[in-house]
Amino acid sequence: MNRSSLLQQIQSFNKSDLLPVVDHVEEDFLELFNNGWLSDSIIESIDGEKVKFHKLFLEFRILPKIKLTYEELLVKMKDCDKSELKAFFSVVYCGTIPFSQNMQLSKAIDSMKFDHSLIGKLNSRESLNKDLLVMYRDEKSKDFTIIVEEDVDEEEPEVEEIKIHKLILIARSKTYRDLILNVEEEVNEIKDYSGKSPETIVTLVRYLYTSKIGPWTADDDIELILQEMDDVLDYYQLNLSDVDLNRQIQQAEKNFTYKFKIRGKN
CATH class of the missing domain: 3.30.710.10 (Potassium Channel Kv1.1; Chain A)
Incomplete structure (x- = not known):
């Protein structure tokens, strides 16, 4: 499967299977x-x-x-x-x-x-x-950094810095609201302890602004992101609606895997 057809598949998957989530x-x-x-x-x-x-x-x-x-x-x-x-x-x-x-x-x-x-x-x-969405895309005004380590078992793990507005983080995530508001000094960066991949945290950050999972590019490991989203949503303690978002993500993962296999055979 070439890069362009994979990108088309991702765009099609995102539109058909992951609709905006009605959260709080x-x-x-x-x-x-x-x-x-x-x-x-x-x-x-x-x-x-x-x-x-x-x-x-x-x-x-x-x-x-x-x-x-x-x-x-x-x-x-x-x-x-x-x-x-x-x-x-x-x-x-x-x-x-x-x-x-x-x-x-x-x-x-x-x-x-x-x-x-x-x-x-x-x-x-x-x-x-x-x-x-305009706020999310405005990198210059972002004033907070989430630090995510890759390959944590290595002596010198790779570090990725993900920018966000501090207000968005404390408004949407109870986990980091409690951490940031309960320290006396000003905090401008914090380490992510969810143990998930940088791709997943980027997806989460975008969700905090847009209430949407996706869209992705052809470089993203979508199956990994979907597998990790359950846990990362729980870790960040988001204020979700009665709609079972975790179940939606699990179903989307199954749908994507199925489509990927079917299209791969054609």
Whole structure:
């Protein structure tokens, strides 16, 4: 089987067998906001209340959609009261908002003198997914490193450094949230102790942003990744939905192996 046909097979497999997973990404990011974990910014509302937030989410979720600088946006936000700011940040962080906060969100948009079309650009899981994918692809803004060792039995194992935004890691992984938040000094890198391959950790990191397993390139050992994903998801303690993602991955592994063998014979 040549390289191009293998790549076509991988692309076909990814589209047909691994659909986006409905996990708790919205709840994860809303919890990040509500708890103020590693918040780097604070704003005082018009009624004198202070609200903590993360500049990263405004940079990727709001600024590309409005013709303002970050500083100009902060000035507008100061015209909102606390309830309006909470509703605004809720839709910024999780792409959806409870019905009970719709009126506060509408008032926030009015207070900041934005067109109400901005709500439609923010208030959907699709919008959140697109912005998170842009964030994932932006290597320059990534501020944290996961260190993965290959061939750990060797005297000098190969080391691969995988970049990620620290906020994404602590929002999505309970394992590393507990490790990072429970140390006094600032942590900018951490060793992966799951024992899995770098390819699998790269796949996991992409999943943390996109809630999708894949896509891959022809150089990836897909069967190995699928075999390891069960354990790595458990190790990172992701907040999964009632849908049994582990079972989906096991089934995808079987399907891929079957397709690979059948196509290999043709």
